Amino acid sequence: MITIIDYKTGNLASIANMLKKIGCPSVITSSAEEIDRANKLILPGVGAFDTGMRNLIALGLLEVLNRKVLEDRVPILGICLGMQLFVGESEEGELPGLGWIEGSVVKFKPELSEKKLKVPHMSWNHTALRKESRLFDEMYDEPRFYFVHSFHVQLNREEDILAETGYGYWFTSALERSNIGGVQFHPEKSHKFGMKLLKNFAEKY
Amino acid sequence: MLMPRVIPVLLFRKGGLYKTTRFKNPVYVGDPINAVRIFNEKEVDELVFVDITATPERRGPNFDYIREVASECFMPLCYGGGVRSLEDVKAVISCGVEKVAINSLAVENPDFIREAASEFASSTIVVSVDVKRDFFGRYHVYSHGGTRKAAWHPVEFVMLMEKMGAGEILLTSVDRDGTKAGYDIELIRSVSEAVGIPVIACGGAGCVADFSQALEARASAVAAGSMFVFHGRHRAVLINFPSQEELKGAFFNRA
Numbered sequence: 409m410i411t412i413i414d415y416k417t418g419n420l421a422s423i424a425n426m427l428k429k430i431g432c433p434s435v436i437t438s439s440a441e442e443i444d445r446a447n448k449l450i451l452p453g454v455g456a457f458d459t460g461m462r463n464l465i466a467l468g469l470l471e472v473l474n475r476k477v478l479e480d481r482v483p484i485l486g487i488c489l490g491m492q493l494f495v496g497e498s499e500e501g502e503l504p505g506l507g508w509i510e511g512s513v514v515k516f517k518p519e520l521s522e523k524k525l526k527v528p529h530m531s532w533n534h535t536a537l538r539k540e541s542r543l544f545d546e547m548y549d550e551p552r553f554y555f556v557h558s559f560h561v562q563l564n565r566e567e568d569i570l571a572e573t574g575y576g577y578w579f580t581s582a583l584e585r586s587n588i589g590g591v592q593f594h595p596e597k598s599h600k601f602g603m604k605l606l607k608n609f610a611e612k613y
Numbered sequence: 614m615l616m617p618r619v620i621p622v623l624l625f626r627k628g629g630l631y632k633t634t635r636f637k638n639p640v641y642v643g644d645p646i647n648a649v650r651i652f653n654e655k656e657v658d659e660l661v662f663v664d665i666t667a668t669p670e671r672r673g674p675n676f677d678y679i680r681e682v683a684s685e686c687f688m689p690l691c692y693g694g695g696v697r698s699l700e701d702v703k704a705v706i707s708c709g710v711e712k713v714a715i716n717s718l719a720v721e722n723p724d725f726i727r728e729a730a731s732e733f734a735s736s737t738i739v740v741s742v743d744v745k746r747d748f749f750g751r752y753h754v755y756s757h758g759g760t761r762k763a764a765w766h767p768v769e770f771v772m773l774m775e776k777m778g779a780g781e782i783l784l785t786s787v788d789r790d791g792t793k794a795g796y797d798i799e800l801i802r803s804v805s806e807a808v809g810i811p812v813i814a815c816g817g818a819g820c821v822a823d824f825s826q827a828l829e830a831r832a833s834a835v836a837a838g839s840m841f842v843f844h845g846r847h848r849a850v851l852i853n854f855p856s857q858e859e860l861k862g863a864f865f866n867r868a
Contacts, residue, residue: 421709425684455734526811526833528736528780531615532658552616554658554689556711556736575615597689597711599656 410434410610411446413473415463417489418454422596423606430603432610440472448613449473449482453489457513457559458501460489470506477508481587483613485543491583491590492561500559508588511563518576525576528558533581533593535571541584542612543570543591543605551601553593555581560592587613618658618834619824619860621841622815623648625678625694626666632838633665634791636743636759642842642850649685652841655854659689661714661783661836663741667695668717669758676704683709691783693741702729706737714783716741717756720763720770723777730778735810740779742767744800745787752800759787767800768807775808782812783836789817791839796827805831821855821863828864 410427412420414436427434434450437443451473453460464470476482486494493505498513505513518525532552537544544551560579563569570589573581581592589609595602623645624631630648631639642648645662652660662682667674673695683690692705693714702713713733718725719740730738743755744767754765763770771782784804786797796817805812811833818824818837827835844851855863 419706419709419711421680421683421707422686422711425709426687429687454737526809530736530781530811531618533615556689594689597687599653599687603687 409446410448410450411443412436412450412452413443413469414438415453415460415467415469417460417463418452420452422594423450423452423487426596426603426606427610430607430610432607438467438469440468443469443472443476446476447482448610449476449484451484451486451490451493453487453493454556455489456500457489457492457498457505458503460493461501461503461505464493473506477588483587483609484589485609486588486590487596488557488592488594491592492559494583494588494590495561495563498559509563509568509583509585510565511561511568513559514562515559516575516579520577528556529575530556531575532598533573533575535573535581535593536578537571538569539567539584541570541589543582543584543589543608545608545612547604548601553581553591553595553598553601555593557592561590616658616857616860617824617828617864618813619855620659620661620813620834620836621652621657621854622661622663622836622838624663624665624838626664630842631665632791632842636787636790639665643852646681646685648842648852649682651852652854653685653687656857657688657854659691659834660686661691661693663692663714664694665758669760673697673701674705676708679705679710680708691739693739699729699732702733702737706733712737712739712781714739714741716743717761719774719779720754720756720765723773726774726777726779730780735778735780738779739781739783740771740774741783741785742771742774742804743785743787744797755787768803771804771808771812775810779810781810782808784812784814784832786816792817793819793839795819795823796830798826798830801827801832802830805833821859824860825863
């Protein structure tokens with residue numbers, strides 16, 4: 409059973425749909441008690457960093473999330489904004505993030521690329537794995553994933569970087585440190601590639 | 614290597630999937646859910662699903678049906694048709710849809726795009742712009758399924774939409790719709806050069822080479838209807854989609 413955290417930032421139906429397709433039961437909840445009982449978590453999210461943090465705080469979820477992830481070491485997968493909240497701070501906002509992974513969230517700088525790339529990065533794109541991970545176990549060749557974002561994480565410790573993606577320059581598109589995993593792309597909207605990744609998270613963690 | 618998005622546009626009316634020519638003469642092409650499943654298997658980049666009778670029939674989106682379609686989509690889904698309020702946008706999104714296309718309402722009330730973009734993020738709001746040429750070859754924006762001429766030139770209109778916070782423009786040439794005669798390249802170029810947001814070219818695609826032309830004219834993505842639902846000279850109904858290899862060949866051998 410995967411517990412999908414609903415903190416009022418966008419589309420959760422798609423994630424539940426794909427989990428259903430791969431035969432993994434899931435529940436969508438905003439309740440601290442229910443999250444407290446979870447043994448596997450997904451933190452989704454679309455939108456602004458501060459809105460995300462403010463909603464987590466307003467719903468009273470910070471304490472239970474910190475305890476579950478840092479003390480109980482329950483596996484958690486952050487998707488898009490959900491992954492960005494794992495780091496300490498964001499250029500996009502003023503509130504501190506969850507701070508589980510050292511790093512920051514920065515805006516895409518299209519001027520750093522030769523081509524005039526558009527922001528948001530809204531596209532299917534490839535990932536280059538930087539280390540081994542169960543999330544990418546038996547992944548199909550040339551995996552491609554769907555991205556929609558204007559900001560990306562920049563991690564302080566290289567060993568936390570799971571995958572990078574090129575958009576003008578290389579940015580971190582997936583991270584992993586023990587029970588904490590995160591992806592910038594949307595596996596729930598990335599066909600068999602995303603399905604495989606979510607299945608791995610459901611079965612191998 | 615960044616692949617441009619290739620997007621089937623599916624038109625829905627009266628319980629079935631139809632394909633129009635110049636926004637008229639709808640031909641039945643099959644069951645929508647079945648088509649979505651096939652496009653899913655073919656791993657298309659994105660789908661646009663339009664309820665073409667919602668606005669003409671003065672009704673809102675059919676949320677139950679959208680939910681059913683979305684539950685079969687393991688790729689991004691854009692819905693358009695009959696969206697009249699922020700509540701509609703919210704309800705469509707909660708069906709499991711990533712993007713909402715606004716056409717008639719954007720023409721009537723451009724400020725709505727500003728409100729929708731600030732509430733739901735720009736990347737969620739697609740402005741669908743239908744364009745016809747007049748007798749003198751001048752371009753005009755149309756709304757209400759191509760039946761109402763608006764007081765806008767497409768270039769002025771898309772610039773305003775970008776300013777209002779639209780995340781993307783779905784640019785359709787009504788004159789080319791269903792003809793497979795190739796995109797209106799002049800239109801695509803003038804609109805794409807006027808805005809920084811992605812422009813999805815639509816209307817007229819008949820083959821993969823047409824995609825390359827639209828991309829050369831600076832479209833960010835390409836969409837098509839007939840090409841993906843009809844096969845051969847006699848327009849037999851056959852849901853089809855080019856392979857990744859075929860697309861790669863067409864996109865990266867150019868320039």
